[in-house]
Amino acid sequence: MKIRINWGWAIVIAMGAFMIFILQFVYRSIADENLEHHMVSEDYYKDELYFQDEINKMNNASKLAQNVVVERAENTMKFTFPSDMDQSEISGTIYFQRPSDKRIDFSREIKLKDDNIMIVEDEKLINGRWNIKIDWKYEDEAYMFKKNIFY
Missing domain, CATH: 2.60.40.10 (Immunoglobulins)
Incomplete structure (x- = not known):
């Protein structure tokens, strides 16, 4: 059985890969303990x-x-x-x-x-x-x- 991908599925796969790529950066910036997130003033x-x-x-x-x-x-x-x-x-x-x-x-x-x-x-x-x-x-x-x- 041969897997055939038409241009519609290729666009969906490319968009999904791009979203995963961006989300991994968001996760790393939030979860990484080396990157401290703090405000200039707490009050x-x-x-x-x-x-x-x-x-x-x-x-x-x-x-x-x-x-x-x-x-x-x-x-x-x-x-x-x-x-x-x-x-x-x-x-x-x-x-x-x-x-x-x-x-x-x-x-x-x-x-x-x-x-x-x-x-x-x-x-x-x-x-x-x-x-x-x-x-x-x-x-x-x-x-x-x-x-x-x-x-």
């Missing part, structure tokens, strides 16, 4: 409520004569705050967020040294994109600075 509805506060803080920072400067130095990240401000009055936190992997996110309290400079060692900073958010206060006025960098 994004709650974060939305504080978004106007962030906008106000960033507007305050944009009105400064000199804003925060972020530079990559040798094996460090250097943050330079406005020189016309007293370093003992500046307080806040620097947040380092890795969009591709929230497990390596971290933050540092602002502790300024001479010339309103803070240096963060790069023991946790791996190559790639980082979202840096500096939330700080000076004389009861709140400021925020955001920058995306490739380290």
Whole structure:
């Protein structure tokens, strides 16, 4: 007995093979434990409520004569705050967020040294994109600075 396939059956077989091909990619992307699927923020509805506060803080920072400067130095990240401000009055936190992997996110309290400079060692900073958010206060006025960098 000879198996004969006409063009109609060939189309059905080709479509079935294509669907199996696509579905195996979908299954692999969902079932593979090496591919972590997570959101940038677990509480994004709650974060939305504080978004106007962030906008106000960033507007305050944009009105400064000199804003925060972020530079990559040798094996460090250097943050330079406005020189016309007293370093003992500046307080806040620097947040380092890795969009591709929230497990390596971290933050540092602002502790300024001479010339309103803070240096963060790069023991946790791996190559790639980082979202840096500096939330700080000076004389009861709140400021925020955001920058995306490739380290």
